[in-house]
Amino acid sequence: MNKFDLISIFPEYFEPLELSLIGKAKKSGLVDISVHNLRDQADDNHHTVDDTPYGGGAGMVMLPEPWGAAIDAIASNVDQIYDLIVLTPAGEKFSQSMAEELALCDNLIFACGRYEGIDIRVTDFYRTQKNFRVREISIGDYVLNGGEVATLVIMEAIIRLIPGVIGNPASLEEESHSLRDENGSLVEYPSYTKPANWRGLEVPPVLLSGNHGEIARWRAEAASARTAELRNRTRE
Numbered sequence: 001m002n003k004f005d006l007i008s009i010f011p012e013y014f015e016p017l018e019l020s021l022i023g024k025a026k027k028s029g030l031v032d033i034s035v036h037n038l039r040d041q042a043d044d045n046h047h048t049v050d051d052t053p054y055g056g057g058a059g060m061v062m063l064p065e066p067w068g069a070a071i072d073a074i075a076s077n078v079d080q081i082y083d084l085i086v087l088t089p090a091g092e093k094f095s096q097s098m099a100e101e102l103a104l105c106d107n108l109i110f111a112c113g114r115y116e117g118i119d120i121r122v123t124d125f126y127r128t129q130k131n132f133r134v135r136e137i138s139i140g141d142y143v144l145n146g147g148e149v150a151t152l153v154i155m156e157a158i159i160r161l162i163p164g165v166i167g168n169p170a171s172l173e174e175e176s177h178s179l180r181d182e183n184g185s186l187v188e189y190p191s192y193t194k195p196a197n198w199r200g201l202e203v204p205p206v207l208l209s210g211n212h213g214e215i216a217r218w219r220a221e222a223a224s225a226r227t228a229e230l231r232n233r234t235r236e
């Protein structure tokens, strides 16, 4: 079973994991999710988790001690491999193929930093540990206040790939970003449902034709047109 351990100073951020498909997957035992409060590992009365940066500069940096203690407490089984995910805008960009890789990992630890981030020696240290794989991941080129929302995004993308979580697994096969060509991932064809005419907008007649070959051809063309348009718009 996939185990997720989340470390944060705001455990309440993860309450939405009780909802919808992830909530159901959790209740039926398909995934095991534990949330840990970093402040429980702080060793002073004020539960301090940050300090000023060496070398000066704005903001605060998270102390390595509580992070090390929190990660060690989770990763107590020396026979297991732990994938430590550190959320940071300086990380590798998250993608569908990364979600597919992470869905195969047994023990995922998400380190949700705040402020100016976590003292880099935490990542440096766990990279030297033979039962750890460390990945710094960003969900996009913008800055969030912390890694919690990024963790929710990544977990949702992973957990829906776990067998049994989505009622109809066929829906995973053709969806956006699960197929690729030589230029990157493809997006899905547009979908329509009833009514056939909504505010004067008609459903393409081929979709009402019952001709499965024609429908498949139309969808393949619509998907590649949509992909081309998207690539045009997002070209830097």
Ligand code: ADE
Pocket (backbone or CB within 6 Å): 087, 088, 089, 137, 138, 139, 140, 141, 142, 143, 144, 145, 146, 147, 150
């Ligand atoms: N923490 C702050 N910004 C982030 C981002 N874009 N992705 C992941 N973690 C973050």
